[in-house]
Amino acid sequence: MCGIVGLFLKNKALEPELGKLTALMLHEMCDRGPDSAGFAIYGGGDERAKLVLLSKTGETDWNAIRDGLGASLLADIEIEKLRDHAILRTSADGRKVRAWIIENCDDVTVLSLGTSIEVFKGVGDPDQMAVDFGLAGRSGTHAIAHTRMATESAITTAGSHPFSTGSDTCLVHNGSLSNHNNLREVLAAHGERFQTENDSEVAAAYLAHRMSEGDTLNEALESALRDLDGFYTFAIGTKDGFAVLRDPIACKPAVIAETDDWVAMASEFRAIAPLPGVENAKIWEPEPARIYSWSHASQERAA
Amino acid sequence: MSADTLTKNSTLDLATTPLRNVNEVLQSADGGSFEVINTGGAHALACGLDSPVEVTIKGHTGYYCAGMNKSASVTVEGNASTGVAENMMSGTVRVKGNVSQSAGATAHGGLLVIEGDASARCGISLKGAEIVVGGSVGHMSAFMAQAGALVVCGDAGEALGDSIYEARLYVRGKVASLGADCIEKEMRDEHRIQLADLLSRAGIDADISDFKRYGSARQLYNFKIDNAY
Numbered sequence: 001m002c003g004i005v006g007l008f009l010k011n012k013a014l015e016p017e018l019g020k021l022t023a024l025m026l027h028e029m030c031d032r033g034p035d036s037a038g039f040a041i042y043g044g045g046d047e048r049a050k051l052v053l054l055s056k057t058g059e060t061d062w063n064a065i066r067d068g069l070g071a072s073l074l075a076d077i078e079i080e081k082l083r084d085h086a087i088l089r090t091s092a093d094g095r096k097v098r099a100w101i102i103e104n105c106d107d108v109t110v111l112s113l114g115t116s117i118e119v120f121k122g123v124g125d126p127d128q129m130a131v132d133f134g135l136a137g138r139s140g141t142h143a144i145a146h147t148r149m150a151t152e153s154a155i156t157t158a159g160s161h162p163f164s165t166g167s168d169t170c171l172v173h174n175g176s177l178s179n180h181n182n183l184r185e186v187l188a189a190h191g192e193r194f195q196t197e198n199d200s201e202v203a204a205a206y207l208a209h210r211m212s213e214g215d216t217l218n219e220a221l222e223s224a225l226r227d228l229d230g231f232y233t234f235a236i237g238t239k240d241g242f243a244v245l246r247d248p249i250a251c252k253p254a255v256i257a258e259t260d261d262w263v264a265m266a267s268e269f270r271a272i273a274p275l276p277g278v279e280n281a282k283i284w285e286p287e288p289a290r291i292y293s294w295s296h297a298s299q300e301r302a303a
Numbered sequence: 304m305s306a307d308t309l310t311k312n313s314t315l316d317l318a319t320t321p322l323r324n325v326n327e328v329l330q331s332a333d334g335g336s337f338e339v340i341n342t343g344g345a346h347a348l349a350c351g352l353d354s355p356v357e358v359t360i361k362g363h364t365g366y367y368c369a370g371m372n373k374s375a376s377v378t379v380e381g382n383a384s385t386g387v388a389e390n391m392m393s394g395t396v397r398v399k400g401n402v403s404q405s406a407g408a409t410a411h412g413g414l415l416v417i418e419g420d421a422s423a424r425c426g427i428s429l430k431g432a433e434i435v436v437g438g439s440v441g442h443m444s445a446f447m448a449q450a451g452a453l454v455v456c457g458d459a460g461e462a463l464g465d466s467i468y469e470a471r472l473y474v475r476g477k478v479a480s481l482g483a484d485c486i487e488k489e490m491r492d493e494h495r496i497q498l499a500d501l502l503s504r505a506g507i508d509a510d511i512s513d514f515k516r517y518g519s520a521r522q523l524y525n526f527k528i529d530n531a532y
Binding site for chain 2: 287
């Protein structure tokens, strides 16, 4: 069992409330996944690449990494420490920075990369993790979060969801994949860099790989239905979009609610119940093997 | 607030009263009617009732709402999550909205009415209860159903009635596919009478001549080498 939630705002006026609302949703899912938790929040940023890094030992010398990276890539590097995480900003190519860190820093996991996304994770009580990383005070356009009850791999901070391997793309997963080892090898042969043994990281890398090859999010999800074997309810975030997909058997729960102001998904309705205007929301259970997606671009086209 | 401080005909507010106390009040009542508000998707609400109480739940509920119901009449004015009225023995459970998976699972008796849609595995392992769905049902509905009836006024998803025993299935709309050993069957007078009675008790106005009946081909009752891999 795991708990997943996602909140995609349609009304800009709610953006300062995103973190607060996501924290309320996450709270309701604590008992579905008390092992560990994490969240991804999409909110602004500048032109520079932004990477969120995790120190596996808690003793990483961030200044040494900044200096090493700066010398190697000849770029400006800014690092802001936050507990055992650090946010790195640079005008260099973020993908090169990610590759350099994975190559050279054994005690660092790259949690996210992009211009908008930030991912934070922690082991233990999900509510405490949310407090530790100031979720309630964060603003943004959309967020996804996860509470984990581990089945496939160890309970570690790096093994918590969301998983993000491609730029501004992330995924949370309730379920388990059965063909992830084979798929990991295939994707690694195509240059994807993995940092954990987790099956869900493979799903994230799969989608990131498809999209880097030119697929739209929906096309990547169509392919996922064919190539991923196992049980899953996914919530997926991209820089501008949000999607939900369940496997064809659909054993893992999911519910979606939509109002004029927001779209929310969760493992259970109780995580949606605290949202403003929920009494007038359209509420439904996503069908098996059907892609549900939203983007701000399509909102604007519709408006 | 405990059971002895609340009398019949009360409004129970889940925003101020713990779920366990609300259930305790409902379970210890021997009659009367109750209203439950601020449900917030709580699990196991109004389950294990065994007296003829009337309960109106104003809002959406979580898993196993009205589970194991006996004699009570429970109405959900909203949606219900997984396993509504699971293992019901008797009484009536009515959901005005939609329900999630495994509605009425293993239910032995009573009537479950779902005015909206039900998702996958509606009436799985049904053991004698009657289920009437105003909308459509998802895949694997009535899987291994042993006795009772399932009426679907909309469409049915894939593998309807897979490995079914003796339950009767009535579907008005399209059936995506029939499961193993489930076949379309002749609609005789006894079935028309049963269907009309079920629709009437569910309060659904539908023309019984629009329905088709499905049931077991009875080919899986005994071991057959042809069925082995």
